[in-house]
Amino acid sequence: MEGPVLPRRSMDTPFGSWLPEMVVMTPTRYEDAMAAVQAVQQLKTVVLHLGEMEPEEAQRTIDFVSGGVYAMDGQSERLSDTAFLFAPSLVTIRRDSEGGISGIE
Secondary structure, three states, X not given: OOOOOOOOOOEEEOOEEEOOOEEEEOOOOHHHHHHXXXXXXXXXXXXXXXXXXXXXXXXXXXXXXXXXXXXXXXXXXXXXXXXXXXXXXXXXXXXXXXXXXXXXX
């Protein structure tokens, strides 16, 4: 049984309303990295799963996306050996070691 559908809440910013969105990407080649940077530029949080790539190409991809997100004052977090989180500056990233799930508002 499914629960009730909750309305999506937008957040007001000095630049207008912003509707938080998360995108999960599984690139298969380095050329796909630009899509992740563009998604963060569009204020989307990106989970990048690199398990389908060769290690050298995955490292190049992470370096490129990390640099692009850093240039936009965004944030990055390694989730596992093959998964990374990239978020725009409007998003706060908290790890469970920083207060656990109860610390999330």
